[in-house]
Amino acid sequence: MGMNVESGIQSDYAAYDYDDVQARRRRRIVIGIAVAVLIGVIAATMMFFGGKKPAPAAPAAPGVTVIVPGSASVDATVSxxxxxxxxREMPVGVAGEGGMVQSVLVEPGSWVGAGQTLAVIERSVQTEQANSLAASVRVARADAQLAQAELDRAKALVARGFISKADIDRRTATRDAAAARVAVAQAQYGQQRATIGRLIIRSPAAGLVLTRAVEPGQVVGPGNGALFRVAKGxxxxxxxxxxxxxxxxxxxxxxxxxxxxxxxxxxxxxxxxxxxxxxxxxxxxxxxxxxxxxxxxxxxxxxxxxxxxxTTQAPMLPESAVLNDEKSAYVYVVGPDNKVVRRDVKVGDVSDAGVVILSGIQGNEKIVLSAGAFLNPGDKVTPQLSAAPTR
Missing domain, CATH: 2.40.30.170 (Efflux pump adaptor protein, beta barrel domain)
Known part of the structure; x- marks a missing residue:
């Protein structure tokens, strides 16, 4: 009896082990099938999509600041x-016969008045000649006075019959000749004084002494050319x-x-x-x-x-917008397709307010304000509008 109980228990344990093994085996098969299906799906997907790579995203166009300068009235200039x-440069030299320079009274950079003495030429000989001529004038005047007195006395006697009319005519001629000698002596004396005056070198007008080419002791004459140069006024x-x-x-x-x-x-x-x-x-x-x-x-x-x-109507740009190369000055214009285009321009006056553009643009274009040196014609950009510069 006891043996039968034990054998029944053993048979129950044996049945239980067999069912558990079968269940685990079925789970492994199901899991294996699922894994195989998943691997197959992955492999099929890779085979189907493996030859196609996604296109890379296009790089964004760089942003640049642009301005629309317009046009305004600006001063037209020529540089x-x-x-x-x-x-008016006045060369001053010797006007007369010349001689030895006695003194020089001005230096370059001096301001002189009209007629002011610049230099003096030694004139002792000419002065003595003038003194001699002055004496001749006095002698001639004395002779003229004597001739006039004799004529007056003769006229008083002619009515009494003591002097003939012929004597009156002779005395009149003598008086006239004496008067003429006075005039000649005075003219000679005046000429000599003028000669002495020309030995004093004077400035013809007020002005600035630019150069000096004479020194005391130098012998000068008309052939020396300009001794001084004076800027008139x-x-x-x-x-x-x-x-x-x-x-x-x-x-x-x-x-x-x-x-x-x-x-x-x-x-x-x-x-x-x-x-x-x-x-x-x-x-x-x-x-x-x-x-x-x-x-x-x-x-x-x-x-x-x-x-x-x-004055003229012209656009004005900041200096940063204007570039230069060996050909000319130029700017970059952003076109409707947002691509930059080189535009050669002619530059006018340059000031703190900006650069005047005389030709090349109308003023209604979008001009790259800065960073133009890093761009090339045809580059695509993202324009960012800035206010036009104030004038």
């Missing part, structure tokens, strides 16, 4: 360079070399600003003469700008000039 000269001028097309834009009376090289100070002047001739070799002419006296203006110096030639 040039040239040399400074005295407007101290006025200077700039002789500006201008291209033919620029000459046509200016007029006599236009204002100008002259800046000597090495100086930051500008001097106001006026165009007073425009050359009627264009030099064929250079296609240039000369505009002469007059300047008031100032110690800082030195003849022979080099200077730049900006001549105001009226």
């Amino acid at each position: 040039a360079t040239g040399s400074l000269f005295a407007k 101290g006025e200077m001028e700039l002789r500006a070399q201008l291209a033919e097309q620029d000459i046509a834009r200016i007029r006599v009376g236009n204002g100008a600003e002259v800046t000597p090289i090495g100086s930051k100070r500008a001097f106001n002047g006026t165009v007073w003469q425009i050359s009627p001739v264009i030099v064929p070799q250079t296609r240039q002419g000369v505009a002469r700008v007059q300047l008031a006296y100032d110690p800082a203006l030195r003849p022979g110096g080099f200077a730049s000039v900006v001549i105001k030639s009226g």
